[in-house]
Amino acid sequence: MSNFEFNHDIDMAWCPGCGNFPLRNILIKALTELQLDPTQVVFSSGIGQAAKMPQYVDASYFNGLHGRGLAVASAISAVNPKLTVIAEGGDGDMYGEGGNHLIHNIRRNPHLVHIVHNNMVYGLTKGQASPTSPIGLVTPLQLDGVYNQPINPMALALAMGATFVARGFSGDQEKTKELIKAAILHNGYAIIDIFHPCVTYNKVNTFAWYKSHTFWLDEAHPKTNKEAAMKLALDEERLACGILYQVEGKAYPQRHPFYQGNLTPFYQRKRDPKDIAKLFNKPKAHS
Amino acid sequence: MRESISIVLSGEAGQGLQTVEEFLVETLTQETYVFSSKEVMSRVRGGNNSVEIRVSNQPIQALRYTIDVLFLFNDHALERLLPRLTPQTIIYGEAPFLKSVPSQYKTKEVAFLDLGKQAGNRLYENTAMFGYIAGMIGASVENAKAIITKRFNKRGEDIVTGNLKAFDLGYDLGRQDPDRPKELKPTHFSPKKALTGNDVLSMGAVAGGVNYVAAYPMSPGTTLMTLLEEKSRDFEILVEQAEDEIAALNMVLGAWYAGARALTTTSGGGFALMTEAVSLSGITETPAVIHVAQRPGPATGLPTRTEQADLNLVLYAGHGEFPRMIFAPGRLEDGVEVMSRAFYMADKYQIPVFVLSDQYWLESMSQVDALDFNPKYLESFVVETKRDYQRYAFDKSGISPRGVPGFGLGYVKVDSDEHDEAGGITESFTMRVSMQDKRLHKFDLMKKDIMEPLISGSTKHENLVLSWGSTYGVIEEALDTHPEWDLTHLHFIQVYPLPESLKDIISKAKTIQVIENNATGQFANLIQMTYGVKVNQRILKYNGEPYHIDELITKMEATHE
């Protein structure tokens, strides 16, 4: 079994010093430590610098359209519930273009992990504001600073009823890796918003900024308490990292009447031509 | 001689038009040729809807504009139909409903409500009307009663007996009606099954192996999804209502990628939202089956009406260049064939395949003797992957074998960026050209799988009439009744790509006429472009209605003067 690493050099399209590098290390470590079989792991991503992650991890992937990674991932996990499915991308990809899928997949509660690299800016398209950019952030497109309210993905996920809501920071590798592992082991939809600096385009939310604005939750945090989680999510001064909220819930395969406890992957479900004949009874007179 | 009568029921949504239609068609399909179609307003209750049931001694799949017999369900059911009346039309209804009928028309008062009450409940009035019509046209009492019994059995014996009584009361009156039309019974007839286009598409999807459906409701595309949900328990189909059409097609692609046979269904507006994902299907070589149920646009257009104006949309949807296939069913049985074939072709060529229908075709009822389900269409092209599997390998066959994640030792890496054989992003110009050539080469491979058009009429092939999709039945009837026009009819069930084999017939023809249910002649343009010919005449209709036989004959006659 391989360990999600390539046996040859790979050319990664990220800027030197980008937060995506440590995130890649964390991700590969998390998958390896869980001893997952790479043939049973699938990534689904959209477009952006963050969304290139699957290119650099040796496993299956569907690198689709900007914003649509979650929609595709949700179908993959429905069709083969035995796979470990990870939808991964940036804040623009997942909260902007893909915002509708975010809302509705929380309702659907598919069995997958949703990793959002939150650098509060659009990297690949060269620095425009993202849905999480703070008010006042000056960009090549928001010359007088961002004037729209940023979205609060943690509060949104909680309000929508997500059963696993977590925040990490690429600067805190060990702890963030543990979040990823916990998310993979969670039954149902698990979102992890991971702060990481964009060294090229975001000169405000830097490594030092994240360091000084975040803190990690400890054992004392009652993670099954939604009110406590919401309070933390709404605090935009001191940004809590860790599992804000986690409860057991019925995931899509337990909710959708199709499965009835049968998680057989679709490629193994064959339709018998004999059954098809049942579709049409030759007409005959009633009399 | 071909003869027919057209019976029209007119009333509000929710008044039971559909029940009477179903009773009549189900009865008549056992003993004669029948076709029915409804036209409804875009509202849930009220308004004015109508159903036309055409009975004939010959096979029939078309409507007539003029009405022979009209049944009114209320006092405001006539106004929209006035232009369709002739001095011979007889209008039936309760006395108050007939008050508004202009004096030049024949009317006949029948107290259906009283008949219902007499049978035990005013609710039986529709069954009394069914009985009346059945009596008028001499339908078999046994057949009719068997259908009534079947329909109401679950609701208890009293309700069955009451309805049967109402039927008898109506039937006897109808039988004695001195103005009843001549009975149209074919000399030889074997019982048939009456089905809608939606019915056969849902059967075709099952026969094509569908096991995953993601779609967002939009008329007239929704019924297919509903019918597949109804079949989902028996055939193991996962049906999911997507949050929007963008999600729907992306989910369908994710589902195929992971090993399902997936379908989405929508109408033009919803499909417009899917176009980026159509292109994704193209570059990732992920199969997709997309049902586009046409209704008149632009934008919301006429939501409950019909048109064939989304051919260009489906033909050109998606940025970039990549192969696709488009089917458009004409006869009822074509619905089964093209829908199941769509899954097979999508899987075989790893392309998006479209079934382009329209409101009229989907919601009309016509007849079949039997339906063939080709077991070949269930064949899967998915391979088990080896350790060194490459999703986009340059294979001798011209098509890279398609694995699915989790099945085998390899990784299945699929990319919307231009990619190398392994599926990794590349910016190599040479790789780009090789990959694009590989994808476009499928156009050549597909040639051996193109469906030929249906050809009928004159064997001289001098004067051609070309058509596609839902106009089949009406054009066939026009030609059948006018052999003197000496026309050859080519009806296309696959509208893209078009077969090269026709180049000869089409380029040698003296005249080419194209009949379409749209305003610009989109198929005519495609014919000109494909075969390098000039279409001499376009017969077009785009008011939101399908063609009516009498109207089409007038239009065609004008071209023969």
Ligand SMILES: Cc1ncc(C[n+]2csc(CCOP(=O)(O)OP(=O)(O)O)c2C)c(N)n1
């Ligand atoms: C439909 C569509 N719209 C726009 C784009 C252009 N685009 C590519 S990535 C991106 C945003 C990238 O930002 P983010 O998702 O935050 O990822 P990052 O590059 O910062 O990691 C945009 C707008 C696209 N590829 N497709």
